[in-house]
Amino acid sequence: MAGRIPQSFIDELLSRTDIVEVVGSRVQLKKGGREWKAPCPFHNEKTPSFWVSPDKQFYHCFGCGAHGTALGFLMEHDKLPFPDAVDELASRLGLEVPREDDGRGARERPGEDLYSLLTQVTQFYRDALKDSEHARDYVTRRGLNSETCVQFAIGYAPDAWDAVLTRFGGAEERVRRLLDVGLVIERSGGREAGHYDRFRDRLMFPIRDIRGRTVGFGGRIIGDGEPKYLNSPETPLFHKGRELYGLYEARQALRQVDRLLVVEGYMDVVRLAQAGIHYAVATLGTATTPEHLNRLFRVTSEVVFCFDGDRAGRSAAWRALENSLGHARDGRQLKFLFLPEGDDPDSLVGKEGKDAFEARLGGAVPLSEFLVGQLASQVELGSVDGRARLAELARPLVQRVPEGIYRELLLDRLAEEVRMPASRLFELLGLDGSVPAARRQQQSTRPRPGTSAGRKPLLTQAIMLVLHHPGSARAVVELEALRALPERGIDVLAELIETAAGNPKLTTAQLVERWRDRPEGARLAELAAAESLVPDRAAAERELHTAIRKLVAAAGPGKRLDDLIAASGERKLTLEEQQEFQSLLESRHAPSAPRD
16 A cells, blocks of 8 residues: 555554564564573574663664664564565554555545455455355365354355446446456456456365455365366455465464464465464465465464375475575474375364364474475485485585574484584585674674773763663753754754653653664664663763763854864864954953852
8 A cells, every 4th residue: 555654653553662572573582681692693693692671662683783673673583575564563563554644645546346246245254154055065065164154255146147347337437446356357258348257166265464454365176077176266355375365364263373384275374273273374375485385484483284185285395395494483383284195274273173183283294304305316325325315415505594503403413323423414515604794793792791881972872871761751851952953963963862852751662763764763673772870860860961961061152163273274264253252362361250
């Protein structure tokens, strides 16, 4: 949707978000005093230097320098653009993201009309299911109860060429909207020849996005016919390589999603949910994509792929493994569950129930075991040549795994099969497990927790006091005198003070987020992440008052006179500067007023 996200909503979002919860859903945190710590998810390390502060609502790594708010974490960790990070946090809280009108008008924002249309069609299909004995009989035969149908908004597309077209079409603009969302198809003769419904005599499964809005449909044929399953085509709202069927419902059913089970069909998802397994999702007739994995790991740290145990199932599992390698990192678990040949989750959970099905999850194969096992089955491990071949087969796959402990453990497992020390195998595969050069330099120069890098310049100290203790800004009374100072960076301090004083409840995270897209934003985020030696707001108020008084005093007439004297040694002063110099000089030598 077009339009700017209001700053007031960003503030509210951050005030209601717990950064410990957000980071903890992706990184295993441990309590360390008032803060939380973990090995950094952004570089390879053994000693935790990644800290999350619930007071500041900020994270910082003293090793590589990564830092930011909950929004910044999602952007860096999940590789999300800013609007998507806002959407992700908002969806966790059940909030709708507002947009300010950017002047382009509603006609350039057709999405809302299309969402509304799909909502109406969803209800039309649900009503059609209630009215069709033929469809209800099929639902009963498939073992679905009414509660499940309501939970997933399951419906029925009537066995007619124009049911949706007649109900929602008519005027040319209305037909065009049906075309835009893939509900009707243009006849081969062109627009003049007319249109017909895409879905006919099918059980309909609405595909909902993370906010619960219908973006497309999947239809299962009732009776004979091909294709058995039919999905909406790619539309402005629906992209099958991005959406996951059942993810919205899983998040609604579970307060915390500890794992997600990826299955192949709509019916698998709904039958598992009906049995009490509410964490199943399905890809939409396509292999698991990187975008699917991004979405999965935004919600949970454990993903289990479920496939048939036959040859086709293992081939599909291998494709999923190849697409998953770039997402295999510390704190995440990727596993593969193979079902008995001839069974799928739908049929199996119907036969054996929830407990027996979940017991199978205990036997799911970790990605590392599946990878090594599949490659080992292609070579003769009893020979040197076979083991060398195994290492070569593994090379391009291991290189796709991000640096970190996970990759090291995967190499340890591979080294067992190759019968070679892991360190030597690491070298032969040409892998670099060190921290990148730029961050390695930062690691050597940045202070560790509890250390000080020395006293910072007065202006920097003042900025840090406002960032770390925004409430201290209310005590500043010299704001106008501060604004008049010529020193570079004073304008930033003055604006920080004005913003924090005018919004008493602002946190460090909220204050920093207001500068995200400005040139000074990165530096302010660094200062917000740095260690503060001032314990509380009262102490910060005293320190800030003293710092501003010194700044004003240091930039008084004497400072300006010294600056003009220094400038005259390098260049000829302008006429205005000469007049100012003369005035300041006379002021310096003027007799002082007598004291009482």
